[in-house]
Amino acid sequence: MKLNKWLSIAMVVVFATVTAACGKTAETPQADGSTPSAAPxxxxxxxxxxxxxxxxxxxxxxxxxxxxxxxxxxxxxxxxxxxxxxxxxxxxxxxxxxxxxxxxxxxxxxxxxxxxxxxxxxxxxxxxxxxxxxxxxxxxxxxxxxxxxxxxLWGWGANKRILEEAGVDYKKIQENGWTWDEFLEAAKKLNKKLPDGNTQYALVTDGSSIDFLDMISRSAGLVDAVDEKGNFIWNDSKIADAIGFISKLVKDGVLPKETVALQPAKRSEMFYAGQAAIISKAIPYYDVMIDNRNKDIDSGKVQGEKIEYIQLPVPHSSSVKGYGVTAxxxxxxxxxxxxxxxxxxxxxxxxxxxxxxxxxxxxxxxxxxxxxxxxxxxxxxxxxxxxxxxxxxxVSQKMRETLAPQVSLTIDVDKAAKLKQYREQVERPIFQALLTGEKTPEAAVEELKSKGQQMLR
Missing domain, CATH: 3.40.190.10 (Periplasmic binding protein-like II)
Known part of the structure; x- marks a missing residue:
């Protein structure tokens, strides 16, 4: 009896072992080449x-x-x-x-x-x-x-109605890009007084960040304050050209006088209200955002004018050839x-x-x-x-083809940290002082150069 009992137990153990082994070999390999385990x-x-x-x-x-x-x-x-x-x-x-x-x-x-x-x-x-x-x-x-x-992709976006009323050939701009001089000529047609007493500005951006400075300096042919090897490059005529262009936008009233105080939300509000023909740092997603806003206007959820959105590249210095540069x-x-x-x-x-x-x-x-x-x-x-x-x-496809390299990904970590410090402690306050008129273009350029040579040499 005892012998039969132990034989029975042994057979059960053998059967269980064989069954487990068979089950294991039957498991389906996964995408990574392994087999499923009890604990994923x-x-x-x-x-x-x-x-x-x-x-x-x-x-x-x-x-x-x-x-x-x-x-x-x-x-x-x-x-x-x-x-x-x-x-x-x-x-x-x-x-x-x-x-x-x-x-x-x-x-x-x-x-x-x-x-x-x-x-x-x-x-x-x-x-x-x-x-x-x-x-x-x-x-x-x-x-x-x-x-x-x-x-x-950071570009500029426009209100199609305003461009057409001013006779601005946006299709040509979308196809070929445009220079700073061409934009300034268009701005003369876009800046005007509205019937309600408000001003329609050619361009609106925010002054709370240095994104606008980034776009304009890149469109002058500068990838950043340093090049891809970490060498300081804001020490030639290109940065003077970029700062001079921004200063002219302020001086000529192309940008609102209160730009330095504008937050991104207020910038968008002015664009939606038709107080600006073009909005800076407009991502292609504006196409969906404005389409949704138009639907809300149709349903009565939002009051305002429906807008047909036009994506534009950032205008560039005449020294930069082709379509321009995208940030x-x-x-x-x-x-x-x-x-x-x-x-x-x-x-x-x-x-x-x-x-x-x-x-x-x-x-x-x-x-x-x-x-x-x-x-x-x-x-x-x-x-x-x-x-x-x-x-x-x-336009977005063309913009991607002209995307500026990110130098922060090619320089060493220490230099990248210094570049970030320079952007926050030097670029931002100088850019804002330029917008308010507290600094002349010449003074702004000189300070950008001298502090850049100290911090980023």
């Missing part, structure tokens, strides 16, 4: 409401990814634009950032030692899918740390590790999630923002489904 590997993602429907996008992208990768659990959190950056900085400083973070590339990330290079995971198929130059926007020091969802950057997912041991498999899984969140269907972000796609597969996925008006989308 968790990849944490922190992102933002990239566009109005992005939460729907990422939910679907994660669901699609899980169909073929049940061994990887994706935990994502959509942060607010107001508080998200602070939360991330705290996590990064504590050595515990998420595996993936939605951002532009930043050399300070690399300086922490926690940014994860992904070059070894990038296949030729993936690289070739990206359009020329787009991957470079998420590199630092020659290494790839992220994958862009899109490239932001902008790449934004997408950057990969990180955490302090302590992170397995090679987890790093690979992090990359797999990054690719899933940046692939063909992820092109909806660029589509919703009316931006050119960064990947061929995205353009194919959304062919015939574009939200941007063709007349404006063509």
């Amino acid at each position: 590997d968790t990849v944490k993602v922190w992102t933002y409401p990239v566009h109005a429907k992005y939460e729907d996008d990422i939910k679907q992208l994660v669901a699609d990814f899980n169909k073929t990768n049940p061994n990887i659990k994706v935990e994502y959190e959509v942060l607010s634009w107001a508080e998200g950056p602070k939360k991330f900085d705290v996590a990064l400083n504590a050595g515990n950032p998420p595996d993936l973070y939605f951002s532009g590339m930043n050399g300070q990330y690399v300086n922490t030692g926690l940014a994860l290079p992904i070059d070894s995971y990038m296949t030729d198929e993936i690289k070739n899918d990206y359009l020329p130059g787009t991957l470079d926007t998420m590199k630092f020091g020659g290494k790839q740390y992220g994958m862009p969802l899109y490239q932001s 902008g950057a790449g934004e997408g997912y950057v990969a990180f590790t955490q302090k302590g041991a992170t397995s090679d498999q987890h790093k690979k899984n992090t990359f797999l999630v990054m690719e899933a969140l940046s692939g063909a269907k992820a092109g909806n972000s660029a589509n919703e923002l009316c931006l050119p796609f960064v990947r061929k597969s995205q353009a194919k996925e959304f062919e015939g489904k574009g939200l941007a008006k063709p007349i404006n989308f063509t």
Whole structure:
């Protein structure tokens, strides 16, 4: 009896072992070559409401990814634009950032030692899918740390009615670009008194940031205060030309006298109210924003005039040939590790999630923002489904082809930190003093040069 009992137990054990072994060999390999485990590997993602429907996008992208990768659990959190950056900085400083973070590339990330290079995971198929130059926007020091969802583009936007009433040939501008002199000629027609007593300005921008100075200095042929090797370059006639142009806009009343005090919201309000023909730092997404506003006007939710939006390139110095120069950057997912041991498999899984969140269907972000796609597969996925008006989308494509390089991604971290300090402590106050007339163009240029040579030599 006892012998039969032990034989029975032994047979059960053998049967269970064989069954388990058979079950194991029958498991379906995953996209990363591994097999599902009882405890899936968790990849944490922190992102933002990239566009109005992005939460729907990422939910679907994660669901699609899980169909073929049940061994990887994706935990994502959509942060607010107001508080998200602070939360991330705290996590990064504590050595515990998420595996993936939605951002532009930043050399300070690399300086922490926690940014994860992904070059070894990038296949030729993936690289070739990206359009020329787009991957470079998420590199630092020659290494790839992220994958862009899109490239932001800063241009000028216009009210079609006002341009047509003034006889400004916007189609020619969209096709060929325009110079500062050509803009100033158009401004003479666009500046005028309105029947209600208000002034219609040719151009409106905000004075709370140095974005306008960035655009004009680049359109003078300067990539930044330093070149791609870190050499200070705001020491020649080009910066004098840029400052002189801005000063003339103020002096001639092309810009409102109160520009220095204008916040972005007030700038937009003036444009919507027809008090400005052209608005500076107008991203292609204005196409959707203004279309939505027009719908609200039709439904009675908003009072005002409906606007037909026209995307324009930034005018450039006559010394700059061709279409001009566009300011902008790449934004997408950057990969990180955490302090302590992170397995090679987890790093690979992090990359797999990054690719899933940046692939063909992820092109909806660029589509919703009316931006050119960064990947061929995205353009194919959304062919015939574009939200941007063709007349404006063509301009955006040309603008991307003239995108200025981001020198902060090619210089060392220390020089990048000094450049940031120079921008905040020198460029901003001088730009604002120029707008108010507290500094002459000559004084502004001299101070930009002298302090730049001290801080950025």
